[in-house]
Amino acid sequence: MFELVLLAREEQVESVSDALMELEALSISVEDADADTPSEQALFGEPDMPAPKAGWQRSTLRALFPDESSATDAATLLLAQEWAADLQVHSLQPVPEQDWVRLTQSQFAPVEITPTFWIVPSWHEAPAAATQVIRLDPGLAFGTGTHPTTRMCLRWIATHEAAVRGRRVLDYGCGSGILAIGAALFGAAPIDAVDIDPAAIQSTRDNAHANGVTLEAGLPERAGSPSAAYPLVLANILATPLKLLAPLLSAHVAAGGHLVLAGILERQAAELQAAYAPWLALEVSDREDGWILMTARRAA
Numbered sequence: 527m528f529e530l531v532l533l534a535r536e537e538q539v540e541s542v543s544d545a546l547m548e549l550e551a552l553s554i555s556v557e558d559a560d561a562d563t564p565s566e567q568a569l570f571g572e573p574d575m576p577a578p579k580a581g582w583q584r585s586t587l588r589a590l591f592p593d594e595s596s597a598t599d600a601a602t603l604l605l606a607q608e609w610a611a612d613l614q615v616h617s618l619q620p621v622p623e624q625d626w627v628r629l630t631q632s633q634f635a636p637v638e639i640t641p642t643f644w645i646v647p648s649w650h651e652a653p654a655a656a657t658q659v660i661r662l663d664p665g666l667a668f669g670t671g672t673h674p675t676t677r678m679c680l681r682w683i684a685t686h687e688a689a690v691r692g693r694r695v696l697d698y699g700c701g702s703g704i705l706a707i708g709a710a711l712f713g714a715a716p717i718d719a720v721d722i723d724p725a726a727i728q729s730t731r732d733n734a735h736a737n738g739v740t741l742e743a744g745l746p747e748r749a750g751s752p753s754a755a756y757p758l759v760l761a762n763i764l765a766t767p768l769k770l771l772a773p774l775l776s777a778h779v780a781a782g783g784h785l786v787l788a789g790i791l792e793r794q795a796a797e798l799q800a801a802y803a804p805w806l807a808l809e810v811s812d813r814e815d816g817w818i819l820m821t822a823r824r825a826a
């Protein structure tokens with residue numbers, strides 16, 4: 527394969543990407559050309575904050591082509607366009623053969639939740655000490671266990687078995703279904719896992735099947751009427767949707783039941799407490815890398 531690397535101005539990036547696709551590039555990636563320099567620009571804001579910029583001032587576009595002639599033709603055709611006249615060809619070079627599958631797999635190692643509870647990709651052996659294992663590979667939906675918010679929820683499940691075993695559970699914003707599957711491994715039943723993203727719903731069903739656990743996955747309506755009560759409600763989303771969902775999620779918590787929320791930054795604790803205060807008293811019960819886990823229990 528051959529890699530064509532171009533430097534483009536912000537206004538050119540979209541047209542150049544479209545043109546490279548038309549010219550049958552196998553893949554295209556766009557990076558800040560000024561990354562790791564004093565001119566580096568933040569493109570995305572903090573979670574919940576508006577994106578400060580739509581694109582970088584100067585971008586590096588990397589396009590892969592099957593051979594040298596298709597990469598050279600693409601560069602020549604592009605530079606012949608009037609609007610692309612000041613586009614810079616940074617390099618055009620062969621890409622060394624690699625075992626891409628092995629390289630990708632090597633980036634996903636087993637994740638420890640507790641010494642005996644692990645998330646293990648399908649191509650790895652489970653650690654000898656693991657008695658509970660979620661088998662999960664990276665896919666389209668969020669939730670491989672590598673994010674602190676997911677890990678904190680799973681740790682809560684693993685350390686509150688009495689609140690999980692034999693209990694009806696709602697996983698709201700299930701992504702890959704990792705929390706629902708974790709709850710199932712610790713004896714929860716029945717389990718409803720819901721998400722607004724159809725790809726997440728499918729992923730949850732597939733992952734549940736691969737782990738041999740039973741759950742029902744669907745759109746949020748699946749959680750039934752707002753008064754359908756669950757002894758355990760898990761929701762790892764983000765602070766803004768969690769605040770909007772406060773009345774609904776609180777209503778789903780049964781008497782004596784637990785609410786476990788993640789996706790919240792340390793500085794957002796007070797706003798979440800205020801949003802849930804009419805129904806439940808949230809407390810910070812775990813923290814990792816600037817993220818916090820907030821939990822509450824409804825009086826029995």
Ligand SMILES: C[S@@+](CC[C@H](N)C(=O)[O-])C[C@H]1O[C@@H](n2cnc3c(N)ncnc32)[C@H](O)[C@@H]1O
Binds near residue numbers: 671
């Ligand atoms: C951060 S991921 C969490 C995935 C998984 N539960 C975990 O802990 O790793 C958040 C998920 O919530 C879903 N989501 C976002 N807003 C939602 C909403 N209002 N109702 C239901 N699901 C929502 C997203 O589609 C995404 O799959």
